[in-house]
Amino acid sequence: MLKYMLLGALMERSLHGYQLKSTAFQKMFADFGINDGQLYPLLKKLEQADLIRKNVEHQEGAPSRHVYSITAAGRKDFRQWLESSEGEERSFRYDFFRKDTFFVRCNYIQYLDKETATAKIRQQMDTVAKTIADLQKARASMISRKVSPLRISILEYGIKSQETRAEWLNDFLKEVQKADFTPV
Amino acid sequence: MLKYMLLGALMERSLHGYQLKSTAFQKMFADFGINDGQLYPLLKKLEQADLIRKNVEHQEGAPSRHVYSITAAGRKDFRQWLESSEGEERSFRYDFFRKDTFFVRCNYIQYLDKETATAKIRQQMDTVAKTIADLQKARASMISRKVSPLRISILEYGIKSQETRAEWLNDFLKEVQKADFTPV
DNA sequence: CGACGCATGTAATAGGTTACATGATTGA
DNA sequence: TCAATCATGTAACCTATTACATGCGTCG
Numbered sequence: 001m002l003k004y005m006l007l008g009a010l011m012e013r014s015l016h017g018y019q020l021k022s023t024a025f026q027k028m029f030a031d032f033g034i035n036d037g038q039l040y041p042l043l044k045k046l047e048q049a050d051l052i053r054k055n056v057e058h059q060e061g062a063p064s065r066h067v068y069s070i071t072a073a074g075r076k077d078f079r080q081w082l083e084s085s086e087g088e089e090r091s092f093r094y095d096f097f098r099k100d101t102f103f104v105r106c107n108y109i110q111y112l113d114k115e116t117a118t119a120k121i122r123q124q125m126d127t128v129a130k131t132i133a134d135l136q137k138a139r140a141s142m143i144s145r146k147v148s149p150l151r152i153s154i155l156e157y158g159i160k161s162q163e164t165r166a167e168w169l170n171d172f173l174k175e176v177q178k179a180d181f182t183p184v
Numbered sequence: 185m186l187k188y189m190l191l192g193a194l195m196e197r198s199l200h201g202y203q204l205k206s207t208a209f210q211k212m213f214a215d216f217g218i219n220d221g222q223l224y225p226l227l228k229k230l231e232q233a234d235l236i237r238k239n240v241e242h243q244e245g246a247p248s249r250h251v252y253s254i255t256a257a258g259r260k261d262f263r264q265w266l267e268s269s270e271g272e273e274r275s276f277r278y279d280f281f282r283k284d285t286f287f288v289r290c291n292y293i294q295y296l297d298k299e300t301a302t303a304k305i306r307q308q309m310d311t312v313a314k315t316i317a318d319l320q321k322a323r324a325s326m327i328s329r330k331v332s333p334l335r336i337s338i339l340e341y342g343i344k345s346q347e348t349r350a351e352w353l354n355d356f357l358k359e360v361q362k363a364d365f366t367p368v
Numbered sequence: 369c370g371a372c373g374c375a376t377g378t379a380a381t382a383g384g385t386t387a388c389a390t391g392a393t394t395g396a
Numbered sequence: 397t398c399a400a401t402c403a404t405g406t407a408a409c410c411t412a413t414t415a416c417a418t419g420c421g422t423c424g
Contacts, residue, residue: 087285
């Protein structure tokens with residue numbers, strides 16, 4: 001998937017590795033972003049596959065920049081991926097069930113005592129609240145920077161889904177407080 | 185994470201490999217479940233770490249079952265993980281942005297023509313609708329089987345989040361139809 | 369003088385998927 | 397007889413994360 005995210009970023013304009021890291025894969029929160037260990041080897045691989053082309057820009061008194069641009073083959077590959085629906089089936093493999101640590105823990109919440117369980121849920125509520133605040137700030141900034149409404153719309157999904165999570169956490173907390181936690 | 189899901193399943197009762205696959209990691213949809221290539225090596229690894237213990241049950245005219253039960257060390261390890269909050273920070277690394285193929289494609293939707301984009305969104309709407317129907321069926325079955333309300337609650341998050349997705353898809357479709365798709 | 373931003377990369381490891389490999393029983 | 401279900405496992409591969417490694421310029 002990262003392959004297509006890189007190609008997608010290069011569809012607009014040519015970029016060098018560090019630019020990809022710092023602009024196209026900007027940190028949105030704490031540790032979001034792309035890691036070097038994946039970026040540089042993948043760029044090399046894409047270059048070898050002739051999907052992107054490298055142009056080294058020498059700079060005086062600074063490390064050279066390796067500017068990558070997408071090739072015709074790269075554009076074709078990207079469009080093919082974009083048009084396909086591969087990976088869009090409902091599978092749940094990458095969904096709340098398995099990839100969301102908090103939810104996986106929730107499945108076993110009866111093994112905790114009520115106080116610990118409550119504290120855990122409240123902590124998650126805090127995290128979600130902070131995330132929503134951050135996303136709303138990001139949204140405001142995107143609006144003022146006149147980012148395309150489609151991109152803003154995508155961010156709004158993030159906000160909506162976190163709000164849904166917050167609502168559910170409220171319900172779940174009530175459910176936990178009602179439940180009978182017999183020590184196991 | 186799978187490690188703790190296996191230990192969590194064994195907290196309740198001892199199970200053999202195939203049981204873990206077919207009951208604890210039941211398919212909920214098309215291809216949800218656990219794959220052999222991960223299950224069996226991991227069981228072996230956990231056994232070597234003395235977190236679980238194997239007991240081979242010979243069966244006449246059928247392959248032997250390797251029944252695993254959790255050890256005291258396994259229970260301790262599991263509880264420690266359960267109480268910790270590791271991986272529950274907001275990171276978005278495992279969130280809608282990067283792991284959801286449909287959403288990643290949405291970021292580049294302006295590279296598609298309006299018809300293709302519309303078709304793609306409608307297809308996703310269908311998928312989501314089918315998923316919601318399946319989850320609701322699962323919920324009904326859980327209620328009749330008198331599964332604990334906490335477990336049902338977790339499934340309800342799945343329903344809620346898919347409903348949020350459906351709502352957003354509606355909004356996004358409108359946005360796409362309003363937008364100016366100049367071919368790129 | 370130390371931290372941070374710019375700029376590139378490698379190595380080791382972990383986690384997960386697909387495909388391969390085997391073999392018995394049961395039901396259509 | 398063919399397919400599905402039960403039952404266990406290995407090998408190859410791909411993806412992703414962490415940590416390591418280097419070096420310059422600038423700002424406080």
